[in-house]
Amino acid sequence: MKITPNHIEAHNQARLVQHVKRLDFLTSEINNADAILKKLMDFQVAIPSWALGTGGTRFGRFPGGGEPRDLEEKIEDVGLLHALNCSSGAISLHIPWDIPKDGEAIKQLAASHGLRFDAVNSNTFQDQDNQALSYKFGSLQHMDKAVRQQAVEHNIEVIKQGEALGSESITVWLSDGSCFPGQLNFRQAFQNTLESLREIYATLPKHWKMFIEYKAYEPNFYSMTVGDWGQSLLYVQKLGPQAFTLVDLGHHLPNANIEQIVALLLMEGKLGGFHFNDSKYGDDDLTVGSIRPYQLFLIFNELVEGMDALGMSHATDLGWMIDASHNVKDPLEDLAQSVEAIQIAYAQALLVDRKALNAAQMDNDTVRCQEILQSAFRTDVRGLVAEARLRLGGALKPLGLFREVGVRKELVRERGSKTLATGL
Ligand SMILES: [Mn+2]
Secondary structure, three states: OOOOHHHHHHHHHHHHHHHHHHHHHHHHHOOOHHHHHHHHHHOOOEEEHHHOOOOOEOOEOOOOOOOOOOHHHHHHHHHHHHHHHOOOOEEEOEOOOOOOOOHHHHHHHHHHOOOEEOOEEOOOOOOOOOOOOOOOOOOOOOOOHHHHHHHHHHHHHHHHHHHHHOOOEEEEEOOOEEOOOOOOOHHHHHHHHHHHHHHHHOOOOOOOEEEEEOOOOOOOOOEEOOOOHHHHHHHHHHHOOOEEEEEEOOOOOOOOOHHHHHHHHHHOOOEEEEEEOEOOOOOOOEOOOOOOHHHHHHHHHHHHHHHHHOOOOOOOOOEEEEOOOOOOOOHHHHHHHHHHHHHHHHHHHHHOOHHHHHHHHHOOOHHHHHHHHHHHHOOOOHHHHHHHHHHHOOOOOHHHHHHHOOHHHHHHHHHOOOOOOOOO
């Protein structure tokens, strides 16, 4: 299944008059439309290889059919999405779920869809069939040096796999921790983990980054050895200049002020990247922007302000990735919604009148501060996001075109209705 330029052209033609009308109104209301458009066009969000199949919960899984059966088909799916929105030009692989048999061929296939490889992700939260020692009681933190060594070697192997594909970063997320008080000596667990991370860090290619992702709870329910941004920051500060903290929006305790965390990590030069999703209660991995779009905007507001203060490139200096998994939606439709939600929040953050906000902050004018932020948040920027897509050769309404041409129906016809993607 391929989305052709003809599909896009026909779809866009039918909507062009309405689009231009909407865009004209919007650009008459704001004064930096061209600059925002340019930034939107440069901004790409990586798609994780495990989000292309229907996600499950521990209670069940309800695949929708036509899921990618191997890495090649996962790349094809991200290629479809990228053809529609021109904004998801990267894929993030999970090893060992997606080990390429022929690295060069996979690289070429991805390039033929306009895709590059984003961060590679290691996995020591599950035991694999051919594995000698178990991670039941942790991996990099384990009391037994032999288990730690096995986990270290896995991570080094993942870096090698990533190098062959042209990735430039590894994300380490550990499920290590404890379920009951007394089970673990916290200090020992931290020191073991640090020592293991140092061994992995020592093998990083010079231009690579290592992202340490934290999570408050689950699968361990009493303590997590990388449980919050403070613990992640301790590790990355000790590891060195190539180590950074990765923020996954769903990995906080309820009501955490994520935008403040982001601001301070940026200030310290230690924010590396993002995993976008949304949640109501915990690590729900729901569609980005589906529950708390204002929070997403406030996070982007801090990102834009902080990156500009440091002279960073919005497009390339942080890793942008979706990390979601869903049981009731078509995975590609969900991803299309997520990418658009990210672009909307980013465009709104670019609208914030920084000078006026600074002045209002200096005056302690709390009311004015809120007005400035909410005026940006309440601007309907969908016309700008669509215009950025149009200029890149994408569809004015990616989701609309996806349904018009019956992408899922065609994928089910090609792959069958009982396919199962590897992953969560
Ligand atoms: Mn994540």
